[in-house]
Amino acid sequence: MYNIAIIGTGYVGLVTGACFAELGNRVICVDNDSEKIKKLKSFIMPIYEPGLEELIKRNVNKHRLCFTTSIKKAIKESLVIFIAVGTPPKEDGDADLTAIENVSKTIALNMDTYKLIVGKSTVPVETGKWIEHTIKINIKKTLSFDVASNPEFLREGTAINDFLNPDRVVIGVSSKKSKDLLLDLYKPIKSPKIVTDIRSAELIKHASNSFLAIKVSYINAISKICELSGADVLKVAQGMGLDKRIGRTFLDAGLGFGGFCLPKDLDAFIKISEKLGYNFELLKSVRRINDDQVLSFIKKIKSSVWNIKSKRIGMLGLSFKPNTDDLRFAPSLKIIEKLREEGAKIKVFDPQSMQKAKGILKDVCFAKDSYDAAKGCDCLLIITEWNEFKELDFVKLKKIMRYPLIIDGRNLYDKDKLTKLGFTYLGIGR
Numbered sequence: 001m002y003n004i005a006i007i008g009t010g011y012v013g014l015v016t017g018a019c020f021a022e023l024g025n026r027v028i029c030v031d032n033d034s035e036k037i038k039k040l041k042s043f044i045m046p047i048y049e050p051g052l053e054e055l056i057k058r059n060v061n062k063h064r065l066c067f068t069t070s071i072k073k074a075i076k077e078s079l080v081i082f083i084a085v086g087t088p089p090k091e092d093g094d095a096d097l098t099a100i101e102n103v104s105k106t107i108a109l110n111m112d113t114y115k116l117i118v119g120k121s122t123v124p125v126e127t128g129k130w131i132e133h134t135i136k137i138n139i140k141k142t143l144s145f146d147v148a149s150n151p152e153f154l155r156e157g158t159a160i161n162d163f164l165n166p167d168r169v170v171i172g173v174s175s176k177k178s179k180d181l182l183l184d185l186y187k188p189i190k191s192p193k194i195v196t197d198i199r200s201a202e203l204i205k206h207a208s209n210s211f212l213a214i215k216v217s218y219i220n221a222i223s224k225i226c227e228l229s230g231a232d233v234l235k236v237a238q239g240m241g242l243d244k245r246i247g248r249t250f251l252d253a254g255l256g257f258g259g260f261c262l263p264k265d266l267d268a269f270i271k272i273s274e275k276l277g278y279n280f281e282l283l284k285s286v287r288r289i290n291d292d293q294v295l296s297f298i299k300k301i302k303s304s305v306w307n308i309k310s311k312r313i314g315m316l317g318l319s320f321k322p323n324t325d326d327l328r329f330a331p332s333l334k335i336i337e338k339l340r341e342e343g344a345k346i347k348v349f350d351p352q353s354m355q356k357a358k359g360i361l362k363d364v365c366f367a368k369d370s371y372d373a374a375k376g377c378d379c380l381l382i383i384t385e386w387n388e389f390k391e392l393d394f395v396k397l398k399k400i401m402r403y404p405l406i407i408d409g410r411n412l413y414d415k416d417k418l419t420k421l422g423f424t425y426l427g428i429g430r
């Protein structure tokens with residue numbers, strides 16, 4: 001059992017805190033957003049993540065997990081301190097690391113015994129070096145400490161399972177003491193553990209997320225060739241994916257990768273590479289291909305409905321992927337912006353993110369369910385591949401739509417089946 005502080009209660013911090021508590025540790029989660037902490041104390045989740053509320057409730061009730069705004073208290077009472085604050089993108093794509101610097105300084109000023117400070121947030125390589133430097137110049141000289149990097153690979157929507165059953169645990173350290181401590185902390189997790197230096201651990205995270213982005217952009221580029229040549233990207237992905245060296249995952253062509261991780265980490269990786277003296281052209285192309293997916297989707301809509309002005313467009317899905325209410329860098333937002341610019345009348349439905357969307361989207365109607373979104377529309381767009389969209393009653397749908405046109409940004413449906421039912425159906429790359 002370890003006393004752990006988690007600084008930052010975003011996706012990564014909250015899931016990490018709850019899961020370490022579940023493994024039997026005593027965890028204090030800290031955030032300077034007092035409203036958020038107040039809500040968490042009353043079990044009101046700031047995000048929708050399957051299973052998280054139950055996990056938090058159970059561990060708070062067993063007195064293994066608590067929430068506070070007092071970073072000082074959390075530092076004093078913990079041996080291991082995880083930094084999980086945000087590293088948002090700056091205008092130029094570079095990661096903004098000021099929150100990491102501020103937290104490092106606060107840790108230095110408030111620690112009174114040995115602490116192990118672990119970077120959990122996704123950061124550019126060499127951030128660990130700066131955390132160590134910041135602590136060194138602010139700490140009382142007699143105290144010792146270690147810095148480590150332990151990047152998180154959880155995905156939104158499956159975060160708890162990803163934390164407790166990861167493909168690997170990456171531990172970047174510079175001393176035996178910190179290595180032993182982290183290996184012991186992760187002992188209950190039966191996945192391969194890889195111990196590296198701190199820089200390599202930091203790089204593993206950026207390199208992994210960018211590789212996933214490459215895979216998605218690659219299949220999206222292939223989808224273009226499929227459309228031009230009359231091939232079917234689903235068949236191509238299936239055939240490629242059976243090669244074990246390639247694998248089928250992350251070969252779903254669609255509207256491009258969104259969310260708060262892949263796009264921002266890709267940009268930050270391009271930036272840090274530039275700073276280190278390498279022009280990462282490959283990743284720049286990956287970015288361009290991704291941006292183009294939304295633009296060519298808009299073109300597809302235009303070429304199917306002719307003038308967009310005053311057309312009624314139904315949209316199924318807003319979140320950047322299913323099983324989350326996260327709208328950050330969701331393709332839906334760009335699509336809505338473009339369609340609104342052209343004067344479309346939009347009605348949307350999403351199973352989880354409507355509440356968040358109401359706060360940021362103007363000039364769109366919010367439907368009460370999928371059929372309400374489709375009613376009277378000239379065209380129905382599939383934006384997010386939620387399970388409930390897979391099982392629609394197409395006979396009913398055809399009756400209530402003004403024109404039976406489905407443009408499927410996630411290749412959710414069987415083209416032949418829908419064509420037989422009388423729909424005009426357009427997917428991606430098929």
Ligand code: UGA
Pocket residue numbers: 122152153154155156157209212216249250251252253254255256257258259260261262265320321
């Ligand atoms: C991603 C990584 O998968 C995690 O390992 C990592 O921990 C996380 O970022 C992070 O850095 O915190 P996440 O952003 O939750 O996780 O979502 P993914 O499941 O990776 O999907 C990313 C995007 O790629 C989504 O927009 C999804 O729709 C898109 N995607 C994914 C495709 O377009 N095609 C695919 O075949 C797979």
